[in-house]
Amino acid sequence: MMNNYNYVLAFIFFILSCCNVKEVPENELVIKVKDDILDNINYSELISDIEFIKLDENPDAIITQIDKILFHNNKIYILQRFFNPRVLVFENNGKYLYDLGKEGDGPGEYMYPYDLLVNNDTIELLVANFIYSYKENNGKYIGSKSIGFPAVRFKKTSDGYVFKCGGDEKEIFITDNETNVLSKNMDKGIRNEINPLISFHPQNDNLLFHMTLNDTIFQIQNNKLTPFRIINFEKPLTDEVLNNLYHRNNSSISELKKNMGDYMGYLKVYVENESHIYFTYMHKNQNIAFLYDKRKKEGWSIDPSEIKNNVTFEGYAPFIMDTYNNTFVGYISYPHSSIEIPNGEIKNDISEKLMRELNSEKINVDNPILFKLKFK
Template sequence: MKNILVTITIAFALISCNISQKDNKASETITIIENEKELPYKIGLPERNEGSLKTSMIANDVQFIPLETNKNSIIGRGGQIRINDSLIVISDRKKILLFERSGKFIRQIGTNGKGPGEYLMIFDFELKGDTIFFTSVGKRSMIKYTLDGKFQEEIEIGNQLTHFSLSPDEHIIWYSPKRRELIFYNQTMKPINTLNPENLTKLPDKYSIWDTFDTYFQVSKNKLLFSTYFSDTIWNISNGEQKAAYILNLKDKLLPYEVLIKSYHEQNFEKFTKQAANYQKVNLFEGQNKLFVFQKTWNDNNLNAIYTHDFETDITKKYTAPYIYDDMLSGMELRIKSENQCSEKILVSFINPVNLLKELEKENTEGRSEAYEAWKAKMQKVKYDDNPVVAIINLK
């Protein structure tokens, strides 16, 4: 079993620092974003298995983009990706790199260090218009750069924003997993509102559990959605208040919050990982015509189910392969990570060059299309020690 529940004693002990919110609460008006559907939208997650989800079921096409590899553009393990019409922006936690949509390397954003605008390890980042927002270990601030590499500003906050997002009206929202609170900031990083969506008790200060699946903020086109992973409810927090957007019937698959609290007080994380293996957490992805739900256990890094819900037919289907099978072009297994979901129009997967080249070594190409042959010829330029290849699934 792959155990991804990590005890962090120093870096994340700083997450729980206090902030005075009550005096500032509701000191500014937050624009209300109207919902497109009648909410809350209830979805039953079926037990019946449909096999593997295939790209032909959900996509118009699939693009494979080899990222240029040189001494300045090497991407480390893990990280996040954001994509707009012209750029691919990647954080490997140690740096932020910009590539053209063709894969050509452009530049690194900022430099490593402790000075103004510099960073050590990147907690989280977001792309909005021509601005990159990010936070770093060792800094209680929000750092902003323009896409042309110019340092805009670094604003002291008093907290390390490990998980944050941007609302449609460009407020900055931080979720503190320890405090179990959402703090809303304006563009000058002044706190203007505080929410505890499910009235969860805050955790002890000394330790934290870190799971890369835990984005908390769920992908939507025109709303900011949020999940604590401890209830069936996905919240719409766009207007500074929690309103139920989706309700999923996870029922007894949800981890009781008391189990987590008890493990913290006992400091028995081995016992916790064994108990947590029996429970699920989900991330939601709101596409144009379909809703995608990605499910995994609390202590394994692989998905164990992908659900699709068709808004027009109101039909939900379950696929238990931990990947989306590309039957349109490559014949590869495309694994989706929650931190790589970029917009309502695309799903993104990183392809390891070693796995890609192993696929190319297969001799049986009988019945393959001309598109496959063209793809294979292009991919044969990739080397084993190159950067990952980005696979973009363009949704219907």
């Protein structure tokens, strides 16, 4: 059922090359990334704990694509933007409850939902120039409000919202609770660019933001963006390089990635919790995943051709999307959903936990399996 999204999963998780991070002084918020290699380990060696959630396989609950996973009040919300756009709601144990609205043009219905969040006892859904509101306890439609500009990502702040704008807008808009614009930030962007999947990242008392073609992680504070972390690539995608690779002749993002060569950049995923930072970037026309331990001030990239996935037995490592309660959140998918675990391969607590969740040593699932994991 996940055929349409398999290429994204395979593409997200990296091939060739790795990085080694040297110690960073306490007063520096710089992550130095070089072209080194980490290999010859099992994926389970990176993980200290993991929880699996097998989603209901009710015919009404089959997912074709996951764009966002949101945990709130013992419920799981899954946003599926394209390929039958919808928001599915599950109990914490994976049992399907209902859809939030539906595809259409009536009250509470939508064609292209871009993002969702929790605002007190309300679930809010960003649909182009509007925010739709639904009751958190039962999913009933409340109403909508116009925000006056196109947007593709948003996040609630203590006194308003922050939006990543789409269409002809290339900026970050910070607004009050009524979506009146208080400030505009970041005048560089890619028209209609809707990656990364998750743009805004709450981290302790900070709200962080990153953009695909930028090596800076920004902090949103006092109605403005200020640099918070710098990813110092050995061979970065500078503005000059981007002008040559992308802006010249209005090349597409796919053309940019194809012609990057030895340049390093293009952050599609960036998430962090109290102990680790995890992001993906491109190098030599491949997506590389990078894991940074904030306690040790060192990090590594993960090469699936050299690192054995003895956790979920996919051909790539599990796809990490976001964080929740200091864990990293993501999903694993088994296309056409029949994988038999090789004899003797279940030799770690993590893969045994997955088998107990499935109650079998043969995987037969039509829906992806969610996980919350902690790295060592």
